[in-house]
Amino acid sequence: MKFNVTIDRDEDGIWVVECPAIPGCVSQGETKDVALENIQDAIYQCLQVRAERGLPLTIETRQIEVAA
Numbered sequence: 321m322k323f324n325v326t327i328d329r330d331e332d333g334i335w336v337v338e339c340p341a342i343p344g345c346v347s348q349g350e351t352k353d354v355a356l357e358n359i360q361d362a363i364y365q366c367l368q369v370r371a372e373r374g375l376p377l378t379i380e381t382r383q384i385e386v387a388a
Contacts, residue, residue, distance in 0.1 A: 326338045338359075342370070342378055345363055
């Protein structure tokens with residue numbers, strides 16, 4: 321499965337990666353590469369927990385256009 325993730329840096333310089341399609345699925349790392357590796361494991365674990373609890377694996381996400 322493929323997922324979109326968001327990548328941001330917090331005020332302490334830690335990279336924070338989130339998978340918007342899976343509520344609460346967030347990870348981090350000291351480098352961007354480490355954070356991206358960590359989110360792969362987090363996604364796998366979140367999917368397992370959601371399946372065990374009988375929850376939908378993902379929620380719907382969409383891109384929308386907003387005039388700036």
